[in-house]
Amino acid sequence: MNRILVSWIGGSDLAANLEEDARSGLRGPVQSTLLANKFSKAYLLYNYPMDQVAPYLEWLKKEVPDTVIQAIHCKLSSPIHFGDIHQAADEILSNISNNHQEASLNILLSPGTPAMQAVWILLGKTRYPAVFYQSSVEQGVQKIDIPFDIAAEYIPQANKITSSQLVQLTNQAIPPNAAFNDILTRNHRMNILKAQAQVLAQKDVPVLINGETGTGKELFARAIHNASPRLDKPFIAVNCGAFPRELVDSILFGHKKGAFTGAVADKLGVFEQANGGTLFLDEFGELEPDVQVRLLRVLQEGTFTPVGGTQEQSVDVRIITATHRNLIDAIAQGKFREDLFFRIAVGVLNLPPLRERDGDISFLTNLILTGIAEKDISLNSKNISAGARNVILKHPWRGNIRELHSTILRAAIWSQGDSISAEDMQQALFQIPGKGGDFTGRDISQGIDIQEIIGEMTRQYISEALTKTNNNKTRAAELLGLKNYQTLNNWMEKYGIK
Known part of the structure; x- marks a missing residue:
C-alpha cells in the first residue's frame, strides 16, 4: 500500500x-x-x-x-x-x-x-x-498514539436562537407566522437559498420547491407567503399525495350540493379557500395526468367550475408547489405535463438534503438536544459524546431533519447516563431501506418502471456500501463486486449519487 x-x-x-x-x-x-x-x-x-x-x-x-x-x-x-x-x-x-x-x-x-x-x-x-x-x-x-476521540465537528451551541425557534424545531411543527429567521442554518448554500426565497417572496410568481422529505419545503413556502404582499390573506397547504382519486376535483375546486352521493352541502375547494392568498401544493409530482390538465387551465385562466356547478368562478391565488420527485425525468417518461411544469417552475428552489449541508448536522443536533431538555426536565443533563457525534455525522439521514430529531430524542430517552454514547446513538438509528424497499415484491399487474427500480436498487446499495466503509470507494467497490473505484465513480455519476 x-x-x-x-x-x-x-x-x-x-x-x-x-x-x-x-x-x-x-x-x-x-x-x-x-x-x-x-x-x-x-x-x-x-x-x-x-x-x-x-x-x-x-x-x-x-x-x-x-x-x-x-x-x-x-x-x-x-x-x-x-x-x-x-x-x-x-x-x-x-x-x-x-x-x-x-x-x-x-x-x-x-x-x-x-x-x-x-x-x-x-x-x-x-x-x-x-x-x-x-x-x-x-x-x-x-x-x-493520541489516546482520545474527538467529535468530527466542533460548533459552539447557538445561544442567540430564541425559545420560539427551539420550540418550533423540537415540535417539528411549522408555525403559521414562519419567517426566514425560522430557517435555522449555518450552511452557505442554505443561506443563499434563503436570500433567493426572500427575493421571490416579493415577486408574485409561482414557485417550485424541490427537496427530499424533511428538508423544510413547507417552512420555505410559509416564509415566502409571510414575507409577501399576500401576508394578510390565507395560506392553504394540502398534500397532493393524499388526495383520494375520486375526490381530487372536489378538494381542488369544491362542489355543489347534490353533485355526487354524500354531497349534502356546498363545499369550497382549496383554490377558493386560498383566494387572494397562497396555495401550497405539497407532493405536487403525485398528481395524475388527467388532474394536471384541469389544474393547468386554472393556472392559465384563473377560473374553475366547482363539481356539479354550471358557472365559472374567478380566483386570484399564488401557487407554491413542492416535490421530492425529479419532474424533468417524469416529463421524459410521459408522467408529467411539460406545459404544466413550465407554468409552475418560474421561481425554483432546490433544497439540499441534510447530509450535504456542511456544518448544519452538529449545529441542529445541539439545537434539538437543547429543545428536548427544555421540554423534559429529566433530560436536561444529557450531552452527546464525541463517539455519538461521529455516528451522527456518518449517517445518511434520508429523513433529514425529521429523522435527526426523532433519533436524538430516542437516544436521549434510552441512554442510561448523562452522556449519549456511540452505542446509544447506533441503537436509536433506523436503517431505512432505499426507496421502494422490496424490489422483488412489486405488483406487475399494475405496471412497473423497471429502469426506475434498477436505479432505486443501485442507489440503495451504493449508499449502504459507502456508509459501511466510511466513504472509502475502493472498499465499497469491493463490497459491490465492481472492478475498482473508478467503476464505482461511473455508477455514482450515472445515478446521481453524491
Whole structure:
C-alpha cells in the first residue's frame, strides 16, 4: 500500500541543509522522518518565501530520491491563525483523500507552530484518519498514539436562537407566522437559498420547491407567503399525495350540493379557500395526468367550475408547489405535463438534503438536544459524546431533519447516563431501506418502471456500501463486486449519487 506523508516545513527543516548543520549531522524533522520510514510521496506545506524554500527542496529531493516531493505554498495571514491554517490543511487532506483513496495517510506533527499541530490532530482524528509521527533530536522519529476521540465537528451551541425557534424545531411543527429567521442554518448554500426565497417572496410568481422529505419545503413556502404582499390573506397547504382519486376535483375546486352521493352541502375547494392568498401544493409530482390538465387551465385562466356547478368562478391565488420527485425525468417518461411544469417552475428552489449541508448536522443536533431538555426536565443533563457525534455525522439521514430529531430524542430517552454514547446513538438509528424497499415484491399487474427500480436498487446499495466503509470507494467497490473505484465513480455519476 502506498504511504503518504503530510507536513508543514518548519524553520529547523530549512536550516538542515545549511553548511554548519550539515557538518554537525543535524537533520530537520521532515528529512529525518522520510529517511526513517518509506513513503511513496510527501506533501509539504510552507508559508516561507520561495527563495528560502527552493534551495531546501532541491537539497531534500537529493537526500530522499525514493520519495516524490510535492511542495504547496499556503498563504497565511499569520502562522498562528487557526482559520487560515485549517483551510489550508483541510484542502490538502481532502485532495489526498479523493485522489489517493487506497493510500495510507501519515501526518508529521513536529514542524510548525502549536496552532498547526492542533489543526493536524483535529483533522487527523476526525475527517481524515491518519497515523501520526513526531521527530526530535533527543528521541528521533516516533510513531505516536493520541489516546482520545474527538467529535468530527466542533460548533459552539447557538445561544442567540430564541425559545420560539427551539420550540418550533423540537415540535417539528411549522408555525403559521414562519419567517426566514425560522430557517435555522449555518450552511452557505442554505443561506443563499434563503436570500433567493426572500427575493421571490416579493415577486408574485409561482414557485417550485424541490427537496427530499424533511428538508423544510413547507417552512420555505410559509416564509415566502409571510414575507409577501399576500401576508394578510390565507395560506392553504394540502398534500397532493393524499388526495383520494375520486375526490381530487372536489378538494381542488369544491362542489355543489347534490353533485355526487354524500354531497349534502356546498363545499369550497382549496383554490377558493386560498383566494387572494397562497396555495401550497405539497407532493405536487403525485398528481395524475388527467388532474394536471384541469389544474393547468386554472393556472392559465384563473377560473374553475366547482363539481356539479354550471358557472365559472374567478380566483386570484399564488401557487407554491413542492416535490421530492425529479419532474424533468417524469416529463421524459410521459408522467408529467411539460406545459404544466413550465407554468409552475418560474421561481425554483432546490433544497439540499441534510447530509450535504456542511456544518448544519452538529449545529441542529445541539439545537434539538437543547429543545428536548427544555421540554423534559429529566433530560436536561444529557450531552452527546464525541463517539455519538461521529455516528451522527456518518449517517445518511434520508429523513433529514425529521429523522435527526426523532433519533436524538430516542437516544436521549434510552441512554442510561448523562452522556449519549456511540452505542446509544447506533441503537436509536433506523436503517431505512432505499426507496421502494422490496424490489422483488412489486405488483406487475399494475405496471412497473423497471429502469426506475434498477436505479432505486443501485442507489440503495451504493449508499449502504459507502456508509459501511466510511466513504472509502475502493472498499465499497469491493463490497459491490465492481472492478475498482473508478467503476464505482461511473455508477455514482450515472445515478446521481453524491
